[in-house]
């Protein structure tokens with residue numbers, strides 16, 4: 001059987017149109033965009049500035065200067081948090097975020113905490129949606145930044161970004177959003193939604209890997225993490241990756257062009273997959289919000305079936321699991337735990353990340369595989385025996401460690 005890729009939250013393939021747009025800059029147009037004394041440099045500079053303008057327009061930014069190119073969203077997230085923290089006066093040392101953010105946010109926040117910054121995590125409900133009243137309660141005089149993702153990469157939950165932006169602005173606090181999973185799917189406009197900083201990553205929307213950007217509202221100054229030639233208004237030094245930048249803008253253009261059609265198609269495929277699972281397989285639980293989720297995301301727990309074993313059984317389908325076994329530890333997803341999914345169900349979770357290459361026929365193949373393997377693996381599960389005998393599985397304890405599925 002031909003392999004099926006259903007892990008589009010982890011990465012996406014490069015769009016052939018994007019590759020074509022990049023090719024001249026990988027071959028002949030090799031100039032350094034900082035060397036504008038000659039045509040080689042000027043040609044590269046022109047390409048970069050056109051891309052910057054395209055991305056600014058895409059995000060609804062007021063000015064193309066507000067786009068800072070980075071090596072990807074991990075760097076963008078680091079720059080947003082540390083850039084604010086390190087330039088804020090000593091008395092502004094408090095950052096508000098969510099416990100279900102990407103590790104690029106969570107680990108940066110933990111690092112800042114070790115350096116004396118205060119981090120607060122806003123309450124979320126069992127679907128992963130932010131509690132806006134709790135957000136208001138967490139705001140203090142010394143709050144320097146609110147950082148909330150637009151959509152979650154494991155459970156697809158979408159946050160009320162514009163409402164968060166409004167609250168942040170009422171209090172004069174900058175608002176950062178990691179919009180990596182949402183871009184190309186949701187309609188995001190940084191001015192309308194009152195977003196002051198926004199992280200993007202090329203390889204999550206059919207662009208190249210190793211390129212991303214941070215939108216930074218004009219009047220915000222960030223402490224740079226990388227010092228050097230003063231590129232990107234002094235906020236991110238280093239010779240610009242011209243082919244990747246051109247590819248990033250092209251990928252954005254294609255996403256915007258195809259967004260409505262592709263979203264509608266993804267929703268249909270997802271509906272088919274969801275209905276198939278819910279109607280044909282017993283003991284399943286949908287993780288995340290039933291509606292407020294990315295059109296390409298499903299996350300199901302198949303009770304009594306270890307996620308890893310199910311992935312192994314369906315090895316021709318590229319999926320992700322909220323569980324991972326190593327010889328020394330049994331781990332479950334921090335996102336699922338944070339929304340209160342019991343460990344035994346978190347270990348049984350599978351993330352389906354749909355994308356451009358997926359077809360209705362592939363959904364049928366995946367449903368066939370699940371129908372075949374889930375009951376078979378269940379019959380082999382000692383937990384299933386215990387459950388059938390009436391033992392309360394939730395009370396059994398699991399040895400747990402942090403684990404992140406690749407986002």
Ligand SMILES: *Cc1c(COP(=O)(O)O)cnc(C)c1O
Pocket residue numbers: 009010071072073074075077102104149151152153178179180181200201202203204210211212407
């Ligand atoms: C993938 C991802 C990142 C990291 O992006 P890279 O460009 O791979 O560094 C950050 N946040 C979210 C939500 C992601 O899905």
